[in-house]
Structures are given as C-alpha cells and as structure tokens.
Amino acid sequence: MNLDFTPQQLQFREQVRDWLQAHKPSEPRPEDGAEGRAFDLAWQKTLYTGGWAGINWPKAYGGQGFDTFQQLIFLMEYAKSGAPGDHYRFNGLNLAGPTIIACGDEEQKKTHLPPILKGDVIWCQGFSEPSAGSDLASLKTRAIVDGDELIVTGSKIWTSWARFADWQQLLVRTDPDAPKHAGISWVINRMDNPGMEIRPIHDMAGGSDLHEVFYDEVRIPLRNIVGGINNGWRVSMAQLSFERGTAFMPSQIETQKTIEELIELARNTRLDDGRLAIDDDHIAFQLAKLRAETRSLLAMTLLGISRNERSGMPGPEGSMLKLFQSELYKRITTVALDIVGADRARLSGLTGRWPQAFLGSFANTLGGGTSEVMRNIIGERYLGLPK
Amino acid sequence: MDLLPTQEQQQIIDTAASFLANEFPINQLLGAPNSDTRVSREHLQKIAQLGWLGIGLPEELQGVGYGLSEEVLLFVELGRNLMPPSLLGSVLGGRLTGLSGEHDRMRSLLDGDIKVALAISLPGSETKIGESISGEFLIYEPHEADLLLVADEGGAALLPLKSVQTTEDDRCIDETLGVSSAIAKNVPVLCYLPAENDNLFLRGTILVSAMLLGIAEATLARSVDYAKQREQFGKVIGSFQAIKHYCAEMAVRCESVRSMLYHTSITFQAQSPAGVFDACSLKALAIEAAQYNANTAIQIHGGMGFTREMDIHLFVKRAQALGTLFGGERYHLRRLLCEPVVD
Numbered sequence: 107m108n109l110d111f112t113p114q115q116l117q118f119r120e121q122v123r124d125w126l127q128a129h130k131p132s133e134p135r136p137e138d139g140a141e142g143r144a145f146d147l148a149w150q151k152t153l154y155t156g157g158w159a160g161i162n163w164p165k166a167y168g169g170q171g172f173d174t175f176q177q178l179i180f181l182m183e184y185a186k187s188g189a190p191g192d193h194y195r196f197n198g199l200n201l202a203g204p205t206i207i208a209c210g211d212e213e214q215k216k217t218h219l220p221p222i223l224k225g226d227v228i229w230c231q232g233f234s235e236p237s238a239g240s241d242l243a244s245l246k247t248r249a250i251v252d253g254d255e256l257i258v259t260g261s262k263i264w265t266s267w268a269r270f271a272d273w274q275q276l277l278v279r280t281d282p283d284a285p286k287h288a289g290i291s292w293v294i295n296r297m298d299n300p301g302m303e304i305r306p307i308h309d310m311a312g313g314s315d316l317h318e319v320f321y322d323e324v325r326i327p328l329r330n331i332v333g334g335i336n337n338g339w340r341v342s343m344a345q346l347s348f349e350r351g352t353a354f355m356p357s358q359i360e361t362q363k364t365i366e367e368l369i370e371l372a373r374n375t376r377l378d379d380g381r382l383a384i385d386d387d388h389i390a391f392q393l394a395k396l397r398a399e400t401r402s403l404l405a406m407t408l409l410g411i412s413r414n415e416r417s418g419m420p421g422p423e424g425s426m427l428k429l430f431q432s433e434l435y436k437r438i439t440t441v442a443l444d445i446v447g448a449d450r451a452r453l454s455g456l457t458g459r460w461p462q463a464f465l466g467s468f469a470n471t472l473g474g475g476t477s478e479v480m481r482n483i484i485g486e487r488y489l490g491l492p493k
Numbered sequence: 494m495d496l497l498p499t500q501e502q503q504q505i506i507d508t509a510a511s512f513l514a515n516e517f518p519i520n521q522l523l524g525a526p527n528s529d530t531r532v533s534r535e536h537l538q539k540i541a542q543l544g545w546l547g548i549g550l551p552e553e554l555q556g557v558g559y560g561l562s563e564e565v566l567l568f569v570e571l572g573r574n575l576m577p578p579s580l581l582g583s584v585l586g587g588r589l590t591g592l593s594g595e596h597d598r599m600r601s602l603l604d605g606d607i608k609v610a611l612a613i614s615l616p617g618s619e620t621k622i623g624e625s626i627s628g629e630f631l632i633y634e635p636h637e638a639d640l641l642l643v644a645d646e647g648g649a650a651l652l653p654l655k656s657v658q659t660t661e662d663d664r665c666i667d668e669t670l671g672v673s674s675a676i677a678k679n680v681p682v683l684c685y686l687p688a689e690n691d692n693l694f695l696r697g698t699i700l701v702s703a704m705l706l707g708i709a710e711a712t713l714a715r716s717v718d719y720a721k722q723r724e725q726f727g728k729v730i731g732s733f734q735a736i737k738h739y740c741a742e743m744a745v746r747c748e749s750v751r752s753m754l755y756h757t758s759i760t761f762q763a764q765s766p767a768g769v770f771d772a773c774s775l776k777a778l779a780i781e782a783a784q785y786n787a788n789t790a791i792q793i794h795g796g797m798g799f800t801r802e803m804d805i806h807l808f809v810k811r812a813q814a815l816g817t818l819f820g821g822e823r824y825h826l827r828r829l830l831c832e833p834v835v836d
C-alpha cells in the first residue's frame with residue numbers, strides 16, 4: 107500500500123507540467139460547433155507535435171507507449187493545468203481508438219489510429235437506437251452482406267457530435283436470426299457516406315450536440331468490420347471497460363475543482379437572511395460531505411488503477427466509480443442552487459454557470475449507461491446476484 | 494503507486510480473519526446480553542501474544558514495527574467481527590504510554606495485563622482534557638477495565654478508571670457493550686500526550702473508521718448471501734431490483750470507504766497536510782456507510798432482520814456506538830470544511 111512515485115515518474119511529472127504550461131491554449135474553447143471542432147483538432151495537433159498524443163497507445167501507430175503510471179500522472183497534470191477538455195476528441199481518444207487497438211486488424215490500425223492522434227479526424231459513437239437504449243443488445247439497424255460490402259438500413263439516436271464527426275463506430279445487426287447478443291457487428295463508418303441523414307437534437311441544457319442519424323442502404327466495406335462479423339457485442343464490451351477505467355481521471359479532478367469553487371462561492375455569497383452561505387449549517391454540512399465524497403473519488407480512482415494494474419484488466423468495479431461520480435456531480439449542482447438562492451433563475455451573470463451546470467448534470471446519470479443500469483451491473487457482476 | 498495491500502499486508506488480514514472466526518464467533522453474542530466480558534483478561538492476553546496491541550508501534554518501543562496501514566487492516570477485521578472498542582483503547586494506550594516514556598506501563602498494556610476503556614464526552618459537558626481532566630463522560634466497557642483513555646483534538650490522556658466517579662451502570666444501545674457515565678472534576682491523569690507530539694485523537698478516528706468499514710462490509714456480505722437464498726414469489730429476492738439496488742448502493746459505500754481508508758493510512762502516517770483532511774473525510778464517510786449498510790441490511794432480511802435470532806441488529810447498534818467515538822459526523826464535517834484545499 108503506497109502512494110509513491112519513483113524519481114523517474116516525478117521527473118516525468120515535471121516534464122508534463124512544464125510542457126502543458128508552455129503550450130496550453132490561452133483562449134477559451136469556442137461555443138460554436140464548427141469553431142469548436144477546429145479548436146479541438148488544432149489542440150490535438152499541438153499535443154501530437156509535442157509528443158504528448160496517445161500517451162498509452164503503441165508507438166507504431168503514433169502513440170507514446172507509456173505505462174499506466176505515466177498515463178495516470180499525465181492525466182492528473184493535464185486536468186490540473188486547466189488545458190482544454192476532450193470535447194469532440196473524446197470518442198476517438200477514449201473509445202474508438204482503444205477499441206481498434208484492442209480488436210482491430212493491422213490495416214484498420216494503420217489507417218485509423220494515426221489520424222486520431224494527429225488531430226485530423228473526429229469520431230462519434232452510433233450505438234443507441236430509439237428502441238434500444240439501456241437494452242442496447244436489442245438494436246435493429248440492419249446490415250446485409252452484399253459482395254464485399256454491408257448495406258445498412260435503420261436509425262440511431264443520441265449520437266453525440268455526429269454532425270461534426272468524420273468517422274463513426276457503428277453497431278449493426280448482421281444476423282437477425284441469432285440470439286440478440288450474437289448477431290451484432292462493430293463497424294467503422296464514414297460520416298459523409300451517401301444515404302445518411304443527420305438531424306441535431308436540442309437538449310434541455312441548451313446544447314445540440316446529440317443527433318438522430320438515419321441510414322438508407324448505406325454501403326460500408328466488409329473490411330471495416332472490427333473484431334469479426336457477429337462479434338460486435340464482445341468488441342463493444344471491451345470498450346465499455348475503457349470508458350469506465352482511467353477515462354474518469356480528468357472528470358474526477360474536474361469534480362474536485364468544482365467542489366472547491368463552490369465552497370469558495372459559499373464563503374462569499376450572502377443568503378436572503380444576510381448571512382454568508384457557509385454560515386448556514388445545512389449548506390455547510392452538505393458542502394463538507396461533498397468535499398469528503400470528492401476526496402474518496404480520488405482514492406477510488408487510485409484503488410481502481412492499482413487493481414487493474416495487478417489483474418491486467420478492468421473489472422466491474424468501474425461501474426461503481428461511474429455511478430458514484432455521476433450521482434455526486436448531480437448533488438454538487440443541486441447544492442449550488444441552494445447557495446446562489448434566487449440567482450438560480452439567471453443563466454447569465456457571474457453565478458450563471460451554476461444553474462447551467464445543474465441543467466447539464468442530468469446527462470451524467472444517463473449517458474454511458476444510466477445509474478439504474480450501473481446498479482444492475484454492480485449487483486449482478488460484482489455481487490453475483492441473479493438477473 | 495499501489496493502493497492495494499501487499500502480500501504481507503494481506504497475510505495480516507487473513508490471519509486476523511481466521512483467528513477471530515475461530516476464537517470469537519459472532520453467534521457467541523446472540524442471546525448473551527451485556528457481554529462486556531466477551532474479551533476476558535485471558536482473551537486479551539492471548540490477543541496480545543499475537544502482537545496485535547503493538548502492531549503499529551515501532552520496534553524500539555517493543556512494538557511489531559508496522560505502520561498505520563497495517564493497523565487499519567487489523568481494525569477492519571476487528572470491526573467485522575464485532576470485537577469491542579476496548580481493543581482500540583489498548584492499542585492507543587500502548588502508543589500513549591510508549592511515546593510518553595512510560596515503558597513499564599506500556600509493557601503491561603501491550604501484554605494485555607491492563608484493560609483500557611474508552612470514554613466520550615457527553616453532550617453539554619464542559620470538557621477539559623490535559624494534565625488533569627474535567628467533564629461528564631460516557632465510559633464504554635467499564636467492567637474489568639483498569640484505565641480510562643480520553644482524547645480530543647488537543648491531546649490524549651490516560652488515567653485510572655477508579656479515579657473518576659462513575660454512576661450506576663447505564664444501558665448501552667449496543668447490548669454487547671457495558672456503559673456507565675462518570676463525572677470528573679480536575680482529576681489528575683497518569684500521562685497526557687499533546688496532539689502536536691502525536692495526534693491520538695485522529696489516529697483513533699482512523700481506526701474507528703476501519704471498524705466501521707468492517708461493519709459496512711459484514712452487513713453487505715450478509716445481505717447478499719441472504720438475497721441469494723431467500724425466495725418469494727417463486728424467485729430469490731436478490732433478483733428483485735429493489736433489493737439488488739440496495740446491495741449495489743451498499744457495495745459502492747464499501748468501495749468508497751475502503752479506498753479512503755487506505756489513502757488516509759498513508760497520508761496520515763506521512764504527516765502530510767492531506768492527513769487531517771483525509772481523516773475527517775474518512776470518518777464522515779465511514780459512519781454513513783456503516784449506518785446505511787447495517788440499517789438497510791435489516792430491511793433486506795425482512796421480519797427475521799428485526800429479531801434477535803439473527804445478528805444484523807448487533808451491527809446496527811455497534812455502528813451507532815462506534816460513531817460516537819473520536820468525533821461524530823458533524824464534528825468531522827465541520828472540521829473538514831475549515832481545512833485548506835489539498836492536492
């Protein structure tokens with residue numbers, strides 16, 4: 107049991123820190139989608155040129171080949187530095203890329219991995235469908251083999267960033283007669299493929315990064331199937347374990363920043379009775395509790411990484427982290443409303459970020475698997491309770 | 494960086510678990526009210542022979558030479574097996590006397606020849622702890638105890654139990670523990686260790702948190718076992734989501750507290766600024782976890798959970814009692830909010 111880093115790791119940390127200080131963009135990320143895309147790609151290019159893209163990806167495909175601890179150190183320093191979040195780069199870097207590394211063939215790796223790291227492309231994820239949300243394996247989007255191509259017809263929903271993406275990881279049904287988990291394939295699809303229609307969805311927090319995507323006899327080469335035909339369920343399960351592994355490090359540190367900012371806010375905000383918010387017992391105890399919970403989020407992340415390092419693969423414990431973190435974030439934003447009081451009614455001004463965060467927080471306990479589904483997974487896979 | 498126990502640390506866990514299961518099976522406690530004497534003097538000596546009472550003391554003080562990380566692992570097992578808090582009294586008493594240069598007394602404590610009761614300050618008491626103590630206290634396990642240990646954020650003191658005036662025996666919420674209240678007015682102590690030298694109050698906080706984690710884990714394990722075997726509506730109840738989701742919530746609390754316990758044992762031992770921040774966070778989380786898990790376990794066990802035939806109620810009660818030792822949830826949350834930000 108130790109929290110020590112070796113001298114080499116500490117030196118590595120200095121390097122990361124210095125480089126990020128010198129190179130992180132000084133201007134904020136633009137809100138507009140197209141400008142945001144350009145900003146994200148430019149930053150990814152800077153990371154690539156500086157030798158910091160794909161920290162734990164193999165060198166052969168443009169990555170740095172660093173170990174888990176270097177990755178951990180990098181992610182911690184990255185989040186602390188205030189460098190831009192992953193935004194549109196998220197999918198390629200954390201989901202599609204790692205899946206291709208784990209399950210793709212040589213050709214797929216050579217074609218698709220380097221452009222992600224070089225900041226040439228944005229990826230999105232076409233998994234969910236109107237009638238296949240939590241029950242993802244019931245997806246219906248049909249793919250028929252025709253010569254050396256698949257012909258895809260159907261529709262997807264909730265595809266984040268679809269209209270700004272170049273590529274998509276798409277789940278399709280290649281065998282309608284097989285049991286539902288056994289007839290699915292994971293394919294790589296171009297977003298400008300003929301026969302596709304993309305419509306943005308406007309979300310409750312004012313964004314429009316979610317989409318419906320329709321497929322009308324869209325042709326995808328068979329060589330774009332990753333991990334073998336009808337093997338897509340296994341491939342996407344490998345992916346969910348990345349999603350619930352170190353991918354949380356940045357948002358864990360983000361959560362820490364948020365709670366500290368909120369405590370600071372409470373020290374400087376007057377309630378309607380004239381007292382400082384921090385002097386209100388109810389608010390103070392809630393804030394302290396959130397601070398404690400946020401602290402344990404860090405410890406849980408470190409324990410999870412230690413466990414993965416020993417066992418060589420992420421276990422179902424990742425679902426505990428996902429559940430804990432998303433529910434915690436929601437509680438933080440609710441307490442924030444209590445602190446800003448009537449100012450919660452204004453999305454503009456100095457305190458506007460808090461009601462805005464509250465509106466956005468609903469996404470966390472839905473996207474990437476709902477809290478209820480996380481509790482099912484914990485109950486069934488971690489505790490061994492029957493379905 | 495590796496937050497998991499090493500092989501050697503895992504051995505401490507395994508040895509403790511099997512010793513406790515053999516020597517102190519929990520069903521001993523069923524139907525035996527007020528078993529203050531569960532750990533008799535002979536038992537205490539036997540435990541002492543395992544080196545447990547001096548596990549975290551340096552070898553130059555005749556301890557085993559392990560650190561806080563090993564100590565917390567032992568205390569999780571003690572908590573899981575509902576071992577009495579006086580064992581924590583012995584461990585802290587050994588440390589207090591050792592660091593105060595009282596080597597003879599320390600030896601007797603580490604050998605299990607002396608039993609140390611823990612006391613908490615009662616609500617409304619104007620407590621003073623120093624070279625002499627004053628205040629109104631509640632003493633856990635006063636029977637057979639020789640010494641009394643009291644502590645607050647300023648320091649910790651050890652004094653003869655007889656030197657305070659105890660009233661009639663009170664009844665404890667946890668029927669396996671005796672309690673009596675006591676009033677002290679400027680009672681001189683045998684030794685006093687200011688927190689600047691060694692913060693026994695926060696060390697106690699961390700070790701009680703470990704015991705609370707033991708309770709959270711024990712009640713989760715019992716609930717999961719029961720949910721896998723009890724059938725209603727033609728299915729095991731663990732297949733109902735209401736039950737499954739309770740269990741998942743209990744599991745998350747265990748994971749969170751265990752992670753924090755390991756983390757805290759390191760930052761506190763290293764005397765880093767994060768040590769206090771972590772200890773206060775840990776205690777608040779551990780109390781919540783133990784109480785949520787134990788209380789929920791009763792619900793999961795249905796009517797049987799409400800009876801004395803099962804042991805779940807003992808955990809509910811112990812969780813309440815332990816929560817009062819070394820500062821409750823409110824105390825630690827208040828203190829946590831005053832701490833500066835840590836990395």
Ligand SMILES: Cc1cc2nc3c(=O)[nH]c(=O)nc-3n(C[C@H](O)[C@H](O)[C@H](O)COP(=O)(O)OP(=O)(O)OC[C@H]3O[C@@H](n4cnc5c(N)ncnc54)[C@H](O)[C@@H]3O)c2cc1C
Nearest residue numbers: 231232233234239240264265266469472473474475476478
């Ligand atoms: C912000 C955001 C971004 C997203 N991005 C993407 C993306 O890029 N690509 C993509 O493919 N998908 C994406 N999703 C979709 C997301 O994965 C689904 O919304 C999620 O899996 C839930 O599916 P659903 O919305 O159909 O809800 P449903 O599955 O219909 O759930 C409705 C309610 O029923 C509960 N429920 C359902 N099944 C069970 C069960 N077995 N036990 C207990 N309760 C249950 C749910 O927990 C929920 O409370 C995104 C979603 C959000 C909110």
